[in-house]
Amino acid sequence: MGWALALRRREEPLLLAAAGLALAALALSPLVALSGQLASAEALRHAARALSAPRTWLLLLSSLGLASAVTLLALGIGLPLGVLLGRADLPLRRLALGLHAFPLFLPPFLLALGWFHLLGRGGIAASGPGGRLLFSAPGAVLVLALALTPVVTSLVAVALRAVDPSLEEAALLVAGPGRAAARILLPLIRPAIALAALIVFSLAFSELGVPMFLRVAVYPALVFSRLGGVDFAPGEAFALAAPLFAVAAGLLAFERRAAGRRSFAVLGLRSREVPDLRLGRWRLPAALFAAGASLLPLLPLAALALRAARGGGFAELPRWIGASAWYSLLDALGAGTVVLALAIVIGHAAARRRRGGAALDALAVLAFVTPAAVLGVGLVAAWNRPSLQPVYGSSAMVGLALAARHAAVALRTAAVSFAQGSAHHEEAAAIAGARFLRRLGRILVPLHARGLAAAWLLAVVFCLRDLETAVLLYPAGQEPLTVRIFTLEANGPGAVVAALSCAQVAMTAAVLALGAALLLRRGR
Template structure:
């Protein structure tokens, strides 16, 4: 026993269990206890409320409609990129994934300014609606549309990865037998992709279910309130029973997300098709005379979904007051000067977001490397324990960020026992919430990388007398480092601009980029919100471009979007 303990494996596994209990189980367990403190009748009473029922229906409706739209758009894009001889694939992949890295509330602000009567771009083209006209996006359809565009890149990533993992033998056999591309797609590829399509839809559905920025900025004016927005409004109203009421609604939202993931897993098992053979490069079907129209359609989609709203966002940031037409006389940089040099909250928010997202990315990359080792262990007990922790991480990712915020408020509202250290109203509570919310994002690529390693590597190292630390440092970490870096990049880019998790956890002095932009817009300072959002988009784009350039010299798989 002493010899095994000296190798470090049981100690590391015990530390991972403590992490899971402290961040994945305890906060959500407290939420469950508070939500059901008065029994199941509290849930029934909540459902009896007219506003809760309406918000629940709106959440399900918007998630289902936008999830279906994202599935269609993302799958079509993935099939075109993954199966055809389209030119400039790397550039298209980069552009198609960029909306996923832009915060949802920034997306909402950009589209509101792009299509409204005060749109600088539409005014310049003399296409702007009349002043006083109802904004077309302040409607349920506007919420559905922007949720679809926001989550289509998620579907695109999942389906494109599935295409790369498919062996080519069946597709090549079908083509040799004379199957045209349409028949090949209908009879071979789509049945094989069915589990991945279900997973992609579930991911888009759950992401839309927990989205706060888009329903808050578009749904509130249209009186189309979803559960995350209702939670935010209830918590902002205070009152003696506010935490219990919010906990009940949060528990309801969490239950919907978990049921959606459970249904997806069950349907995936039924739709799974066993294939034989290693993964190979996907097909390259010649588009022929359709190449130019397909390329033009892809470029038009990128122009309509990315360039138009971002151009309007920038144009709004360059006018003195919202609604003023942009020209040489009204052009001003005062809004950028205000948010970058005069407003201390802006620089503080950039610093806080960089620190919180960077620290969460590094910690999760390290934890993922350790947990994935035990997920592929030969011994059954460590593998089962690690599998349980991975399942908890999946559930935490499926639960909307606003629910995690409520759980962390309940868990850390009081000082920690023994140490009397208070984490509430500090940046650390946001970092811990990020660890809970995004653990699954960092774990997936690392677990896949471990699954491809030959178990004989570990056997040879053990026979040679290498302990756990030496095996991790000399064998496993160098081999899975590209996957760990890929997961860390995704975590950083996701957490850097998010607003859902930190919407209820920020405090004065500990603002994040997402909460600062949202507060500007919610307070009526649209030009300042546009200026800071423009800076945020520029920073995100610059970071992605630097990673893309560095990816040419890095091992394959480090930069997630590189072909």
Template sequence: MKTGKAPGAGAALYFALSFAPVLYLLTRVRAGGDALLSARRLGLMANSLLLGLLVASLCMIAGLAAAQGIRRGPLARRGCRWFFLLLAPVPPYVYALSWLSVARLWRLNPTGMLPSVAVEVLAYLPVCTGISLLALERLPKEPVQLALLMGREKKAFWDVVLPSVFPQVLASGGLVFILSVTDFSIPSLFQVNVYAMEIFSDYSAQGRTYHSFLLSLPLTAVAAVVMLLCMDPVKSILMAAPSGAAPPVRGGAAVAAAAWAGVAVCLFQVAFPLAALSPHLPSLGQAILLSWEELAVSCLTGVLAGLLALAPAALAAECLLALRGKKWLWYLLLFPIALPGSIIGLGLLELVNKSPFHRLGRTVWMPALGLAVHYLPYLLLLLVGAFARLDRDKLALGRVLARTRAKYLFRVRLPMLSGGLLAAFSVAFMLSMADVGTVLMLMPAGMEPLSVKIYNYLHYGSSELVAGFCYFQVLLCMAVMLLTGLFLSARKKERRGMDDGRQERGQGD
């Protein structure tokens, strides 16, 4: 299937934005220097891999259990079954501060590998839960019904349901593993030395761009291999048509108990920061007054990042859907997920500073561009899934009936794409608001975003003021996610009503 000029140009722009920082850093590589993987750095890599494996394994178990509980429970076919996404964009350091507040109250050890794992599990659990729930809801009807007819419900779960969704569950764990090993913000707060922090520290101490890039290669290689293994299951879940016809399978008493435990963990994931930070609620007003400049910078950066990333990601998504059989193109466009945010920021900083657009580095457009580049593949995944479920017959009919391309674009195509585009923009905005690694490299002097301010404050210990900052971010995330969910729900009901009206008119005729 051939793709149009616009999607092809969008894919080219996506590729240029995603790979330009890395390709520029490749030109800066020099020979010589100290050993990249010394004994100390091998230890840091081992810490990163151990942390990533523990977080991914626990997220997969809890996420699959929660998805099974939601699928079997009273929320099975209701929009509020996605409640666990309510605080999905909340920065991980909010969970870190919540833990530090509880640890100080109960006199627990606030640092180490265990709290790092616990905080990252809470932060990344929505990824595994969401993918597992999508996999369960897209199970084909016939194998499940046949298994239920041939044997017991427990056997149907273990022999049919679990093997069918297991690749997608593993893929969700792979994505969580990549997110964990390429991030240094949470381990550094809990005094756990990881490899991603070594990259940032090396550049901060020596300023050698080429050396920091070389340091990132082992970590990028590990993440790239995991991304390659995850690609086919992720592609299958994005391209699968939502059937909802396969009956939910209980799987026995042990599976049912695990399912309810998983749902409880998801509820805890939403309630924990609200409850842990609630004693600091009186400081919320003061925190807002003292951080309004940083908040304005964060909001402006997030809006610009979302706008910059939306068009390339949407056009690249159209290109992937048109060329869905090209596996190499999927992997090429999703490869930037494996790149640490600090490397993307570093490469973009060097590239812009050595170009005629060097003045861009002193404006808010610089971190906005870096965040747009960093989160392009995440928006691409979201938009591919949203666009794949569009009614292609309606699009084809609209193309025929519209007299001009402009009318087709603005009266048919964009209204049908509006839900996915709004969701992608909201995700880009919230991820940009929470980002630390990329922004640390790119923020101009005097334009500190709220995320960096909170991150710096956390290194001096939790306080009433920083708790107020974090509580405000939690409320902001909840508001954005609720508004986005309500809009998407209203659009879905509107489309359903229009389809029902057309069917009634057709039957009347």
């Protein structure tokens, strides 16, 4: 009886420990296995050969430069756009924000493919200079910036809704809306801006599909070629992953210093209405800028649909798509459900500042900012063993890899939801004798159901868009749709590849529409 009573009292730390072990198995074991691989004498020889080549470091610097340029351009567009769509008195703001944000949930290489059908050879608006610009480093920066700017816009728009409007109203008494936004609003949401910059940099640095399609050499492609490409050399892949892990550690340190737990509060929504920022004579130019930024990323999607329709790609779609869409959905839904279960426990611990919560949150962020090539190499080292072949040789491996990579997305969303809610309800239940599992099931989950559903939906759509993780680990014959498009785009029929891309767009839109409908219904 005493043992059972002690166990009931320790339910919360024990459940957190179990969730922490699961997260460590997903996200930490690959990094530990990778470190073990690099410690062998053979790996050291591979490392000496791979890392002594000047081209290796030039590619790393080039990738860092490309990701930095994408981040700066995304901030340059996303910061003013986030202010306009988040607080300004513009018509159809929510529609514009939805259209602008949609391409974020698509694999960026689909947008690159669409821009090719728009500007490239034989494209709708083909031109020599446009095609040459597209197939260059600046072209890759532009494509990735347009794909990732919605990260900045969305986080800025959400964070601005949490700012105390009295501060802005006081500033507007002595300054115009532009100065009030620059001097008051943006400094107050600095943690959200830092988090947006981190996410954009991480995704751009890990991106494999866009640079490979546009013939731009990047460091992650070098790792991919040694593990999943024609230059198969797993020893060199392990060695080449080491500098990428150092980059990930630096990004984690930046996140802890610049955002960390402060992002829980700054991203919370207030229940009261926030007054619009009056633009006056700048309203028309601002509306044109917002409309252009919202509609421009949709042009490559329209080009894909037109290419598929003109070339008969939609008629051929059933023969070429196979079961890849189902594998994509199953992998994403499975991974999203796993990370939601972890996010409920770890997100609550991080929001309530329980012991171990911050460390597990940091581990999830580390897995997210770790380039997909490193995580993929580490997962191969950790799971490619005879005893684990039933998992490693199946589609479940892709789901586990996606859960490891995107756990932070659901965890942070859940933590924000928990942090914005009052702790009084669960404290009152604890005083009444309710154990933690009962409080979790009867109070916490129902109260925060909408935020937890949003966490699950975000995790699912991020898993759906993922190419870089899945392309290294998918079993033969069970490739997700993103991988099938990526492998066919070089030699497959152009119209069919465009139709497959449209299928990916439609599948993502359907998941988002269904999730949004459920969230709106839950919020009433």
